[in-house]
Amino acid sequence: MKEEKALTPRPEKRVIGRRELVALPDLDITEIEAKIDTGAFTSAIHCSDIHEETNADGKKVICVELLDPSHPQYNHKKLRFADYDLRDIKSSFGEVQQRYVIRTTIALFGEVIEAEFSLSDRSDMKYPVLIGRKLLKGRFIVDVSRKNVSQKYKIKQQQKHTNL
Template sequence: MKEEKRLTPKPDKKVIGRREMVALPELDIEEIEAKIDTGAYTSAIHCSDIHEETGADGRKLICVDLLDPSHPQYNHKKLRFAEYDLREIKSSFGEVQERYVIRTTIKLFDEVIEAEFSLSDRSDMKYPVLIGRKLLKSRFIVDVSRKNVAQKYKIKQQQKNTNL
């Protein structure tokens, strides 16, 4: 029987777990649980009431409710995005769906990363945010035996600073 080798990450890559607490600063979310999904290419955020509107200046806008009323972090704010794409994205069930995609920032560890997120109804999913390969690539290594590595690191750093 072959012995498994434990690879050590390159110094420029951080190890994260299968679930992580993240912040979405531009969307006013300080902390929300995200599922790390190496099977998904694009990251996703749970939204409800996703539709296009025409703004006062005649430009098309995508309008969404971030999360939904049943989620504890739902803030009743309707978000509008003037810059977005409409793309075909394969769902976890293998179906190709047209989804709106926006760019926003996500904070994981002390790093703020600009990334693309598809906007989709994830109400039937356990986690409202999904982090896909495109965001993970060249930055993180996923250790599926761990979870909330970034949050534990943050707590350890705060304790270290308090003890100084």
Template sequence: MREETPKKPKPEKMIVGRRERVSFPELDLEEIEAKIDTGAYTSAIHCSDIHEETLPNGTNVISLDLLDPSHPKYNHRKLTFSDYTFRDIKSSNGEVQQRYVIRTKIKFFEEEIEAEFSLSDRSDMKYPVLIGRTLLRGRFIVDVSRKNVGKKTNIKQKKNLL
């Protein structure tokens, strides 16, 4: 007779709304509005001037501006990443596009999660950040009737501490 190993209790899933405020600590980007999109597989972040460069030491990097000058959170910092991939990503209109993908930390509620983000020009979209189902899976339940649940949760937690 085989002994069953006890199952680890599944962590409780948090409820998120259709839009949430998120931060990217490694990218120096705080409290930016993100659209929660269960139809999207990969999360995405708005970038402009995305291009590949070769550094003098021979290392390939991608260089980009996070957001664009018209966005209120634009910080005029050119970012470079040496750890990235180039993949086919299906856009919202069903078109397959090749995009750079990076891994970075996102702060969602009070939790920091390392996740993949495709880099794309989202200037024609309402929200600069899209949270896809890969990041959501196993962690969150989406309540489309709500928005900015994380902000309300943080305010409630701070009041309880006082």
């Protein structure tokens, strides 16, 4: 199992809420709501039209549309990933499903973290991004009475810089 890598120095564990506004820099998403789920091992991103294709070089790639037309941040972009795994992942209903897993970056508290995300149709779920234990471990402590702690931290940091 690969360890999630911080791309920026990691401070001590931070308190995170039950929901957070996160950025996915590699996927051109600056702000999207994520559910923090300590019951899930792997993090997940909502995608539609998930399928494998063979590119011009004869190599398999995974093609997806990030989010779906009903989501406000849907941008009609089709993404292709040449580096991916196909894994058995247990759904929230306890069913084992084969899902594609990619590595990408997520930004929280000004920290950019490279992490694994399964690609799945989360259209029936309230939140398009789910943050699981693998990403949380060693970095965050979840306070279920709070939400958007990272966003509040970001605003506070921006105010500090404005007042200098």
